[in-house]
Amino acid sequence: MSRRLPPLTAVRAFEAAARHLSFTRAADELHVTQAAISHQVKSLETWLGLPLFRRGSRALFLTEEGQSYLAVARDCLDRLAEGTGRLLMRDRAGRLTVSTFQSFAATWLVPRLGRFRAAHPDIDVWVAANDKIVDFNQEDVDCAIRYGAGGWPGVKAVRFMTESVFPVCSPKLLEGAHPLRAPQDLKHHTLLHDHMNEDWRMWLLAAGIDDVDPTRGPSFSHSSMVLQAAMNGQGVALGRSPLVRDAIAEGTLVQPFKFTLNAYHSYFFVCPEASAERPKIAAFRDWLFAEAERDGMRIKE
DNA sequence: CAATAATACTGATGCGTTGG
DNA sequence: CCAACGCATCAGTATTATTG
Incomplete structure (x- = not known):
């Protein structure tokens, strides 16, 4: 110009x-x-x-x-x-602004953030949850966690966590007139959807189930709402392993059967090329990778 | 007279070119 | 690639002009 x-x-x-x-x-x-x-x-x-x-x-x-x-x-x-x-101010101030999508922030990042705070009490993390791609030049954001295929131009993106996809539901659904024990039982239950409408179709296809209509059931704008509905026993949700891990550990959600589908996309840590090695950003990145490791979901390129 | 803007001038710095 | 040169620009002071 x-x-x-x-x-x-x-x-x-x-x-x-x-x-x-x-x-x-x-x-x-x-x-x-x-x-x-x-x-x-x-x-x-x-x-x-x-x-x-x-x-x-x-x-x-x-x-x-x-x-x-x-x-x-x-x-x-x-x-x-x-x-x-x-x-x-950016480097002097101990604030680190992390942009990520709402579901990930609510179900994975925020519950673990206490450990980052304990390790780095001098860095105040600000979580900006929104589902649009952040423009580091326009917005005051230090780094981001994104889900996708990678290959974004002009930024440093490191693939750090993968996920698998499988149905989850309230333990209540394991009992009753049509207990959920095998994928075939899904035809007696309500499917819960998020905006990724293709997910159920893909999963059912991979599981070899053809008598369940993947389009029926209510839909929510965020996965965290879908999980909330599932916890309340309103139906069966497709869970993404990082997002449902804690709920399964607590017993509010269960995985009724073993079959899982490996997701095509992955979780990436993203930041501007130039600031990748700034201390607070590197500290957050290292912590993030360690948390993924802890969950046994870390992948390395 | 006091306050104000304009003008003339000056020294320092920056920048592009050139030649070794 | 670098040092040297010369021009252009900038920011400043001193001074002058104007006016209520």
């Missing part, structure tokens, strides 16, 4: 002068002489080819163009100041 930018010190001088409506006060603010401000403003006006101020006797007025240019200049300078401040 080719930009046509005015001399930036001149813009800065103009903005201060316009705000104060005085070259002298602007000079005080910027710690230069009044003449320097006069110079700068003049040069900006010359560069633009139009007057920004009307000089009155002992008074300064903005022209109409100056008025609207002030709004633009002020906005740009504010944003530049803010962005610069953030950039400089």
Whole structure:
């Protein structure tokens, strides 16, 4: 992109002068002489080819163009100041912002975060749960955990955890008129879906079950809601091993039969190429990988 | 007179080119 | 690749002009 930018010190001088409506006060603010401000403003006006101020006797007025240019200049300078401040604060401040999708945050990351806090009490982790891909250039996010196939451009992405997919349900469903004991029994139960609508179809296909309609049953926008519904005995959910691990250990969910499907995609740790070795980011990454290891789901490239 | 902007001028720094 | 040169730009001071 080719930009046509005015001399930036001149813009800065103009903005201060316009705000104060005085070259002298602007000079005080910027710690230069009044003449320097006069110079700068003049040069900006010359560069633009139009007057920004009307000089009155002992008074300064903005022209109409100056008025609207002030709004633009002020906005740009504010944003530049803010962005610069953030950039400089980023490493000093002990805050680490991690973006990940809601289900993973709620069922896997947050329950384990206490251990990170214990190991790194100086780093405050901020979890930003949202399901859209983060743009590190636009948002104030240090790193992210994403699910997918990898190969994203312009970022460092390390595959660290895989998963398997299998049905889970409340232990209540193991009893009753149609106890869930084998995949064939699914036809007597309600299937619960998340937005990955293909999952049940794939699983049933892999399990060789053809008399269960993979499209029926309620659908939820997040896996954590699906799991909640399953815990309440509303039906059978397809569980992703990292997300249901804890619930199974606690006994709120059970895996009624052994057959599992290995997921096609994996979990990735993602951060900007340039900041991969920054201490707090590396610390979080190492901890994350160790947690996956602990769960026995760590994979290494 | 006091406050203000404009003008003239100056020294320092930055930047692109050039030649070894 | 690097040092040297020269020009352009920048930021400043001193001074002048204007005006209530």
